[in-house]
Amino acid sequence: MRPHTPETGTKTPASGTAPGPADEAAALPLLTADRILTAIRTHTDADNPSAFLALNEEAEHFTSARADGVVVFRRCGGYAVQFGGPFAPRRDYRTLLHEFVRFADRSGLAPVAVQLQRHDAEIYADSGFTVNQIGASYAVGLAAFTLRGTRFMQLRNKIARARRAGLAVAETDAAACRAALREIDAAWLASKGAHARPLEFLVGRTGGRGQPYRRLFLGAIDGRPIGYISYSPVAGSRPGWMHDLSRRVPDGPPGVMEAVNSAAIDTFRAEGVRWLHFGFTPFTGLREEHEVPGHSQGLRWFLRHLEEHGEAVYPARTQLAYKRKWAPDVLLPEYAAFRGGASLAAFAHIFRAANAF
The missing domain is CATH 3.40.630.30 (Gcn5-related N-acetyltransferase (GNAT))
Known part of the structure; x- marks a missing residue:
């Protein structure tokens, strides 16, 4: 499929005068x-x-x-x-x-x-x-990935719990379930508080000109959509897909996101996909050996403080805990x-x- 092509041209000043x-x-x-x-x-x-x-x-x-x-x-x-x-x-x-x-x-x-x-x-x-x-x-190599073993026991239990609640997961077309996605988004955002706002620019989305290249896995119980994960393509030395945007309704059973992602992994592995990426999380994985010469010691101290105490600023620990469930390789x-x-x-x-x- 080809993407929606935006109008071509040049942004110009609102007035009719020659640009300075x-x-x-x-x-x-x-x-x-x-x-x-x-x-x-x-x-x-x-x-x-x-x-x-x-x-x-x-x-x-x-x-x-x-x-x-x-x-x-x-x-x-x-x-x-x-x-x-x-x-x-x-x-x-x-x-x-x-x-x-x-x-x-x-x-x-x-x-x-x-x-x-x-x-x-x-x-x-x-x-x-x-x-x-x-x-x-963070990224997980899929060639040898398995949920077997004791380290994934809790993850398997959460997935099983969602499935016992009747969760069914399927890959679907975003355009075909646009209304359902909007309902999930609205319920998810409302659960975050009165002043919550959806992130943009540095996070993925559904719809728009990039949608034909993404993949969407939707979880439903008794025909009611309750959660989804959108995956974006990744090129480079670790090609595959990125676990990009995920939303769920607050009254769904535990394990919905884990079950949706597990189903997507099964599909990707069957297709020979090599890597699943989990995207960027600020204030995590901070290490002295990663810094480059000339970095700011003051900013480094501030970021380490946010790593330890910044959950009210950004839910980095919550995001990292979810990513660690899948035992990232990189x-x-x-x-x-x-x-x-x-x-x-x-x-x-x-x-x-x-x-x-």
């Missing part, structure tokens, strides 16, 4: 999904398992005539919050990065990057950014980069860009 330097800096081409997909599939040096988030509709895409590739970012306050490093061939990577920084300067935006991989982190540090590890992503450190010195304001705008607050 600031307007030219703000004018970016609206790239088709095909072009974005080509960049994230072809230029895989960064090996970013979350690269498919580049198709999120709220993202902007910077390109340059001087270099091949795409930079993905979102404007937030006075910042250009960049997702991942440039998706570019090695020969053009630094050129595209420098062109993007110049674009940000002309636009009056301070560049800050998040979810950089180690390859990106080293180049950013060498380019004058302050780079710190801010979390990690921990991949992920980084944030700040032009010049690290600042709490820039760090906060990463989460503002994701609609976290």
Whole structure:
């Protein structure tokens, strides 16, 4: 299937006057999904398992005539919050990065990057950014994966409990169950409190131009949909799928998400899929040996404090506990980069860009 293709063209100033330097800096081409997909599939040096988030509709895409590739970012306050490093061939990577920084300067935006991989982190540090590890992503090799053994006993029990409650899981088309997904989303969000808001930009979604490339597994009891997991494609050295967006109704039985994911794993293994990724979780997997030269000791202390005591800020421990149930084989450190010195304001705008607050 082919993706929905957005309108092509260029963002232009609202007025009818000729654009000035600031307007030219703000004018970016609206790239088709095909072009974005080509960049994230072809230029895989960064090996970013979350690269498919580049198709999120709220993202902007910077390109340059001087270099091949795409930079993905979102404007937030006075910042250009960049997702991942440039998706570019090695020969053009630094050129595209420098062109993007110049674009940000002309636009009056301070560049800050998040979810950089180690390859990106080293180049950013060498380019004058302050780079710190801010979390990690996790992956499970599926070739030899099994739920047998004592370490998976509790997980098997939760899955069995959901199945005894009548849970049936099937892969389905998102367009065919759009109303059910909206109902699940609304119930899930309501359970998070009056001020909760859905995350965006740095998390997956259902629908939109990327949907034809995703896979959706839906759990239902007596025909009532009660939970789902959306999986996004992953290229690079660990190709497979990423456990991207998951939602469930609060009154469902325990083990719904575990049972849905187990069914998806069975399907993926039967197809010969090599890896299942669990995506990025901030404030987890922080280790001194993962830091790059020149990192901020102050920010490192702050992040370690959030790792220990930051559950009220972000439910990192809850997310990590779920991921650890599947005994990940690989921990991949992920980084944030700040032009010049690290600042709490820039760090906060990463989460503002994701609609976290």
